[in-house]
Amino acid sequence: MTVSDCLDALRAEISGCQVVAFGDTQARLILKASHDASVQREVLDGLCADAARCFAMAQSVADPTCGSTHSITLTDRDMRVYLRTNGREDFLCLLCPLESDPAQVLPIGFQALAQLVETK
Numbered sequence: 401m402t403v404s405d406c407l408d409a410l411r412a413e414i415s416g417c418q419v420v421a422f423g424d425t426q427a428r429l430i431l432k433a434s435h436d437a438s439v440q441r442e443v444l445d446g447l448c449a450d451a452a453r454c455f456a457m458a459q460s461v462a463d464p465t466c467g468s469t470h471s472i473t474l475t476d477r478d479m480r481v482y483l484r485t486n487g488r489e490d491f492l493c494l495l496c497p498l499e500s501d502p503a504q505v506l507p508i509g510f511q512a513l514a515q516l517v518e519t520k
Contacts, residue, residue, distance in 0.1 A: 403516060407434035410494075410512040414505055418478070419443070419495035422516055425452045426489040435495075447493045451482040455491065470510075472502055483509045490517055 401409075403422060411420040411434045421433040421444055430444040454471035471482045481494040481502065492513045496505060 403432045416497040421493040423448050424489050
């Protein structure tokens with residue numbers, strides 16, 4: 401399965417998910433994303449910047465024995481889930497509807513992220 405296939409499958413699996421993006425916080429770059437045509441590059445750039453900020457804050461208070469990191473931010477329109485594993489710079493961003501259940505989204509996202517970092 402390619403990175404694009406994995407991102408598309410994850411987006412389809414989460415009801416109403418608008419964006420699934422795979423990026424690198426060190427490079428501050430979205431490497432690949434799944435979204436509809438209405439999502440502009442500026443949105444992806446903003447999600448990448450948000451992910452870098454969230455992980456920087458989380459790292460300052462994180463348990464060093466914890467292998468995974470996630471952050472959830474809420475806006476007036478959506479829920480943004482940022483996932484990272486083992487202190488790596490790669491991350492996954494999910495732009496979901498506000499009514500999405502993090503208890504369902506997180507395991508699905510971490511499973512996809514594990515597949516992505518194995519293929520990278």
